Structures are given as structure tokens and as C-alpha cells.
Amino acid sequence: MPMTHPVPHSARRRLDAALDGLAITFRGMTAHPDEHNCECHWGSAEELARLKVPDVELDHDLLRRTWQAPDWSDHPSVLRRILPQFARSLVAGRADPFCGPEEIGRSFDRGHWQQWPDEQAAAVREFLHAWWSHTLTDPAPAVPAHDLLALNTKASGTLRPWLAHWETQTGTPATRHLAEAAAHWEYDLLSDELPWAAWDDEDDEGERRAELTAWLLDHARPRLIAHGAPDELLHRIRLLGLTGPARWEDPHWPGPHRY
Incomplete structure (x- = not known):
């Protein structure tokens, strides 16, 4: 019988506590009384009114339209209103599959959560870190690690802390997620593109790409070699160190039909 690798109880307890922390911290929050949005493009007046009533669950479609809308006059208040339910939906993998993870991260970023009062900012920060830790130890997370990395990077404005934590997680699930992420990223990185959309922060795209590439070469490749990753994947990562x-003249270059 094959061995299973259940999520450590500590990681699950931490994530549950973080979700509870969001519920407590943002209990009673509402959108600004004067908040408005276009009925043609966002939703009805009745739906808008629900955002001004605290702690009422929203249906899935209304929740999606709310976090996704880029034009709230007070996005921080709207995000605080939906955050407990939004976070639970994210952890369960119920976000719109047609929205890239970076779009979810942008909703956090538009809310400027790191500028919120200390208790509120700490609750959001702990949720993101607890979710990341849980994902890296989960053999089958609802949101793949490479997607969550894109989300967290956009939400926090930084890549390094998430990669640094991945380095400390040396168990089988985290290493398997690393191989899957490298396979997911190599096509874009070999095309000198960041493997998630960065259209609104183009100045940072090159820096993020260079940071991720360096990490794959310095940390991921040696680790994957030690764990017997496929030679093809290892060569693709190695090619990232060449220019x-x-x-493209390397014998392991995959050819113009792919790039």
C-alpha cells in the first residue's frame, strides 16, 4: 500500500485559527454607506445594499463580482466587509477558475491592507502565511502552490518571503509541489516572461522574473536533482542560466515549436 502524507495537524490548526482570526477581526464591517457601482457592469442596488449590512453571507457570484471589481471608491472597506467569507472561499478553491490567481492578489493589493490598523493587517498577514504553510504540506491542495505563490506575491508586493519559507519545507509534498511549479514556469521563463500576469506592475516584472529564475537555479534545481526529478525538467531549469x-543552441533547447 502506498504511503500517504497527511497535512500536519499544526498546519491545519494554524490555518483554521487564521480564518477564525479574520472572522473575529472583521466582524461587523461594512462597505462605506455612500459606496456605489454601475448596475450595468457590477450588480443591482439590492446587491449593493447587502454590502452595507454586516456579516451577511453573499452568494458565490456576488462575492466574485465584489472582490473582482476594480472601481470601488473605497476598496479597503469593501474588502474588509467580504474578507472572512472571501478567505474561506479561497482556501476551499472556490474562486472563479477563469480569474488568474494574480487577479485575486490584486484585490488584496487594491485594498492596501498593509496600511490598515495593526490588528487588521496582522490578521491578513497571518492568513496569507498560514495558507501558504498549509499548502506546502498538503499533498493535494485546493489551490496549487504555484498559483498561491502568484497570489501571495501580488497581495504582499514581495516574492522572497514565500520562496524562503518554501526552502524550509523539505517534506515530500513541498518537493513535489516544487517540481510541478518548475514544470509550470519553465515555458514562460525560457521566453523571458514572468509566469503570471503583471500588466499593472511592469517595472517590477523583470525584477521578479530574475529573482524567481535565480531561486530555481540556486535552490530548486539542486533539490530536484537530489529527489530524482526528470532529466528533461532539470535541463530546462539549467537553460535558464544561459542567455x-x-x-537556444544548447542540445537540450526544446526548439522553436515551443518557444
Whole structure:
């Protein structure tokens, strides 16, 4: 019988506590009384009114339209209103599959949550970190690790802390997620593109790409070699360290049909 790798109780307890913390911290929050949005593009007056009543569950479609809308006059208040339910939906993998994870991260970013009062900012920060820790130890997370990394990077404005934590997680699930992420990223990175959309922060795209590439070369590749990853994947990562003709004339370059 194959061995299973259940999520450590500590990671699950931490995530549950973080979700409870959001519910307590943001209990009673509402959108601004004067908040409005276009009925043609967002929703009805009746739906808008629900955002101004605290602690009432929203249906899935209304929740999606609310976090996704980029044009609230007071996005922080709207985000605080929906955050406990939004976080539970995210952890369960119920976000709109047609919205990239970076779109979810942008909703956090638009809310400027790191500028909120200390208790509120700490609750959001703990949720993101607890969710990340849980995902890396879960053999089958609802949201793949590479998607959550894109979300957290956009939500927090930084990549390094998430990669640093991944380095400390050396169990089988985290290493398997690393191989899956590298396979997911290599096509874009070998095309000199960041493997998630960064259209609103183009100045940071090159820096993020360079940081992720360096991490794959310095940490991920040696780790994957030690765990017997496929040679093809290891060569693709190695090619990230080459530029110009040295890259595309390498015998392991996958060819113009792919890039």
C-alpha cells in the first residue's frame, strides 16, 4: 500500500485559527454607506445594499463580482466587509477558475491592507502565511502552490518571503509541489516572461522574473536533482542560466515549436 502524507495537524490548526482570526477581526464591517457601482457592469442596488449590512453571507457570484471589481471608491472597506467569507472561499478553491490567481492578489493589493490598523493587517498577514504553510504540506491542495505563490506575491508586493519559507519545507509534498511549479514556469521563463500576469506592475516584472529564475537555479534545481526529478525538467531549469545563442543552441533547447 502506498504511503500517504497527511497535512500536519499544526498546519491545519494554524490555518483554521487564521480564518477564525479574520472572522473575529472583521466582524461587523461594512462597505462605506455612500459606496456605489454601475448596475450595468457590477450588480443591482439590492446587491449593493447587502454590502452595507454586516456579516451577511453573499452568494458565490456576488462575492466574485465584489472582490473582482476594480472601481470601488473605497476598496479597503469593501474588502474588509467580504474578507472572512472571501478567505474561506479561497482556501476551499472556490474562486472563479477563469480569474488568474494574480487577479485575486490584486484585490488584496487594491485594498492596501498593509496600511490598515495593526490588528487588521496582522490578521491578513497571518492568513496569507498560514495558507501558504498549509499548502506546502498538503499533498493535494485546493489551490496549487504555484498559483498561491502568484497570489501571495501580488497581495504582499514581495516574492522572497514565500520562496524562503518554501526552502524550509523539505517534506515530500513541498518537493513535489516544487517540481510541478518548475514544470509550470519553465515555458514562460525560457521566453523571458514572468509566469503570471503583471500588466499593472511592469517595472517590477523583470525584477521578479530574475529573482524567481535565480531561486530555481540556486535552490530548486539542486533539490530536484537530489529527489530524482526528470532529466528533461532539470535541463530546462539549467537553460535558464544561459542567455542568447548559448541557450537556444544548447542540445537540450526544446526548439522553436515551443518557444
